Amino acid sequence: MDQASEERRRLLAKVGDDLWGIELLRFAIQQAVADLAGLGGMVHLGGPGHGTGLRLAVTSGLPPAFTHAWERIDGNGPLAPARAFRDAVFVQVSMANAVVGIPQQRASGRPDGSAAEPWSWPVGTTMVAVPLPGPGGPIGALSVVTVSAHEPSPAQLAFLDTLGRWTGEHLSKSSAPPSGSGLIGWQEQSIAPHLRRDLQAVGTWDWDIRTGDVIWNDAMLAVLGVDPDTFDGRIETWTGIVHPEDLPWVLADIDEAIRAGRMHSTEYRVCRPDGTSGWVRARGRLVVDDNGEPARMVGTMWDITKTHDDLDAVTEPGPSSAERAAVERASRIKQLTRALAEAVTVRDVVDASADHILPAFGAAGLMLTFLESDHLRPVGFTGYSQEFVDRASRIPASGKYPIAESLRDRTPMFINSAEEYIERYPTTADLPAAGGKKAWAFLPLIASGRPVGSCVVSFSEPRRFTGEECNLLTALSGLVAQAMERARLYDREHTRSQELQRGLLPRGLPCLPAITAAARYLPAGKDMEVGGDWYDVISLSADRVAIVIGDVMGHGVAEAITMARLRTAVRTLADLELPPDELLSHLNDLVSELGDDFYATCLYLVYDPTTRSCVLARAGHPPPAVVHPDGTVHFPDADPNAPLGAATPPFETVEIDLPEGSLLVLYTDGLVESPALDIDQGIAHLAKTLSGTTLTGTPCRHQNHAAASDSTRLRCTVCLESLCDRLTAALLPGRQGTADDAALLVVRTHALPNDDMASWPLPDHPRAAGQAREHVRAQLSAWDLDDLSMTTELLASELVGNVVRHAKGPIHLRLLRSNVLTCEVSDGSLTTPRIRRAADTDEGGRGLQLVSAISHRWGTRYTPGGKCIWTEQPLDPACPAFLTDQCDLDMYDLLNE
Structure with missing residues (x-):
């Protein structure tokens, strides 16, 4: 040892x-x-x-x-x-x-x-x-x-x-100024004892170049006068403390240190948040990743205000005329730095650059381009015509253009006049006249050591660029480059998030006989990720409709994927005709398996137009608003249970009756809850907004709405779209900056007319099949559907025969007419029939194969007394069965164009 x-x-x-x-x-x-x-x-x-x-x-x-x-x-x-x-x-x-x-x-x-x-x-x-x-x-x-x-x-x-x-x-x-720092030898010797005596603790810093995150120790916070409780750990906070007059060349030195891989060492002034100012010295060393690319910069900082005070006492320098002349420009540069730090999108960066760079230099035009593959593509401009920008839409990065050469060489290029441009680039001599400019600064945009694009600052008159202007424009290009790279990443991820969100939500709501629906999805503020709010409308058998809305807690890709899994699971479980409480139990198991970090709320209901009833269950979700035809609003009193992932089944269900033309309004908490409004107040505001919404009182943008019949207005999708707009405008004024996304689903219910329903009890005897065929033949003749009589008789006979052989009574036959013809046979057995492959020598087992072959769709669902086997056959799709007179047909076509 x-x-x-x-x-x-x-x-x-x-x-x-x-x-x-x-x-x-x-x-x-x-x-x-x-x-x-x-x-x-x-x-x-x-x-x-x-x-x-x-x-x-x-x-x-x-x-x-x-x-x-x-x-x-x-x-x-x-x-x-x-x-x-x-x-x-x-x-x-x-x-x-x-x-x-x-x-x-x-x-x-x-x-x-x-x-x-x-x-x-x-x-x-x-x-x-x-x-x-x-x-x-x-x-x-x-x-x-x-x-x-x-x-x-x-x-x-x-x-x-x-x-x-x-x-x-x-x-x-590291706290002592190194040799070659620019201090005169005798001055350094005279003040070194004071410096050592008054030197405070050394600040250490670690900057992640790619993410912009910085880590400071307490001494660093003290040197810069930053409260540790409010420090956000961002590089923009650091640069915001640098004196505006020093910031351009400080950033230029950092950028050059990253490009050259050398030590960063500089002195500059700082303006602390408490209003005091001082001098600091910073030294940093570049750290590269496994591929040799710049990854981090680590270093130290210390306060050298005392050193400069001693130097000022000896030299007594006074303000120069150049400093006084640069005050206004420094102010604009400070504003530009703040604006670029706050810029989120590429459009924000373009606007900030145009608003602050052009007035600071008296420029007339600005263009920003991105490097994509081997071309430069303009992404923002001001002071140029659209025709000129279209002409320069794809500039070869390897071509002989000043904007391309400056990027290849990573060196700014300044052209003082149109004559100089034509002399240097005769092949594109027509560009100055086409763009209407006579002097240019071509600035490469370099971020994290790699080229990302170019910035062109142009002038309407010839201009001789001074050394100060060249240095300042070069430094500003580094600011713009970092902001552009962040903005491009944001725009790319934001576009992907929007595409993901659109892909996970329904592209359109189905047109069904039992309901008319409209929906809205409103994302949170622009700085938020993709959300987990979702909704769906699912067609079930016998014209019944499943309506679901949910909210996965949190924001991000993981929550969006969870939402997609839940929506897929709901559609799969809905096809099994499960009641709402059982369906939520299966969803609860699914969310529980995802881990303790995932929770979701959900409201699932099934509307039956034959009974005008609705059965619903909810897991931690706000209750739906029910608007009766007379305009009264109420909320079903049901136990919401806990959210999915934390609930303990069974779930409570509630059954409500819905008169013809009732409205169901489903929503997520983002619509009725905010930091300034609790959910109870939001629901009360929703009820007040919906109060008085009747068939005739529902606002509609369609000019023929008032002249349409009541049956047509009940199915007016434009009316519900207008209602969605009214609700979101009232409940979410000024959507910008909200912390949560919101979903809204408005559904108007329609009852199936009694004339379109027919049912008969059948004896539990072999002769029941014959009676079923007789009932089918007579009813379809009354409905003028004789073309479907033979197929429907065969379906009814086969289904009734299977019940007599393999199940038990009581047996019922029901026919429903809407946009499809539904044939149902119910019995008292819970045994579910399944298709099997019959062997060549089998005498039976082909009945369900026949049913599947001649019907459009078929299935089984459980009922309170047993089960029901159903089949569907499409009617003429050009003439929905729920529209009867020519006036309704004309209005239907007009409203649904």
Whole structure:
């Protein structure tokens, strides 16, 4: 062990200044853990002048479930890192006591919100901690979790002490301005003692270039004056603190450091949120991924305001005329930075660039292009005609165009006049006149080290670009490039989300005899992902209709996929003719199998036009609104049960009677609930909006609505579309920025006329088949459907014969006429018939094969007294059976064009 410690001590001596920030701390942890044969380690940072709190900077080898509770600890508390930092001594405590002072963490994802179990360690596990010394006292503490209950050996203690001092020394070195920083030698010597005396704790930062996320320690927050409770961990927050006059060249240096793979080192001014300002020095090292592409930048930052104050006292510089002239431009650049940080879509980026870049430079035109394959495609422009943009719609990236050359070379190109353009690019000499511009700045857009497009800033008069303007435009192109890349990713994902949402919802609602329906889906605000709200209308046997609406809790692709699975499951279960309570029980099992993170609400109802009744069940979903023909509104009083995934079957069902022309209004909670409105108030608002909605009072955009008959107006889809618009306008004024999506489904019910129904009881005797044929023949003759008589007689005879042979009475025969002819035979048996393949020598077993062959559709459903076997045959699709007179036919065609 002594030899191992000595080897690691020699390793520390060989490590130079290549390690910075978090990489340096991670290296120190790994050496400490290896020397003690520990399980893992942590580094907490703090510092004089930054309060008594310690913030977790980096971990290694320890599970996140454990380290989450150690992210911020009290510097005056009993924990090992706090004691080592506070007393500047080695500390060792048992892990049985290590969590004293750590508040219990809530278990993430638990629906009951219960507290997590305390973390358990093997008996004898301890935590050791050593301070990280700095010029003015400890700047942090390094701690290791080890399974040994014994104190480290003298050699190990010596190595830990050396490692702590080495780490603190290297962190402190990063706080001293390096040679070549631009300070004059005698000035640097004169102020160095003041700098060392007033230097505050070193800030460390870790920036993920691809996502824009940054990690700061407490010292970094203090240097920039950011409240840790409000820090959002975004690079835009950092750049927003940089002084507007310094921001362009700071961003240009960062961009160049990423391109060249060199160290980023610069000084600049900051404008802190509390109104104070100061100077800081930042140094950062680029970290690449396995493919050599830029991935992160890690580094340090420290306050050098005192240094600049001393320099100002010596030189007494005064404001130059150039600085005064640039105040207005700096203000516009600051506004541009803020606008680009807030831009979400490509259109937002184009508008922000046009609104702030053009006035700042007196430009007349701007065009942004994306690099797609080997072409540049314009995605936004201002100051150009559409004809000119169409002509430049696909510019070859390899062609001899200034916009393409600047991107290939990754170098801005400035052309001062049309004559210069024609001289340099004679093959496209007609473009200046076609675009109406006489000077151009062609700026390549480079994001994360790779080209993404180009920006063209053009002027209506010749212009001699100054060095300051060239530098500023180059720096601004980096801002625009980052914003464009984020916006393109957003637009792409947003388009995919919309396509996914449209693909998962019904493309259109079916036109059925029993109902007329209209629906709306309203997504949440533009910063939200695809939602989980859904609805469907499903045709069942005997003209019955299943109507369903649901909401998967949460937003995102996972929730949308869950919604699609539920919608598919509902259609499959509905085809089995399951009652609402049984169907919800199966859905509950499906959602439960998905895991504890998935929950959904659902309302499922079945409307029977032959009885004008509706049976519904719901799982955590708001109740439907029922509007009677006289305009009264009520909500069925039914137990909502718990949401799917948390419910305990059986589900309660409610049966309600619906007079002809009643309205069913189904909706998700996003329609009636918001942060400013609870769900009960929203439902009351919905009832008030629906109150008085009658057949004649329903608003309709169709000009012939008032002249149509009542039967036609009942089936007017335009009326329901207008009602949907009225409800969404009243309940969701100003949809922008809402936190939840919403679905709305409005259904008007229609009863099947008594003249279109006929039923007869049949004896449980072989002669029942003959009687069934006689009833069918007579009824179809009365309905003028003699063409279907032979087929229907055969179907009825076969079904009745099967009941007599294999089931039991009582037997009933029923015929229904709508857009199809339905033939039903019911009996008192629960045995479900199934088609089987009959062998050549079998005398029976071919009856259902015959039924399947000559009917359009057939199936079985259970009834309270047994089961019902049904068949369907289509009638003339050009003439729906529920329309009778020529006036109704004309209006039907007109309203449904």
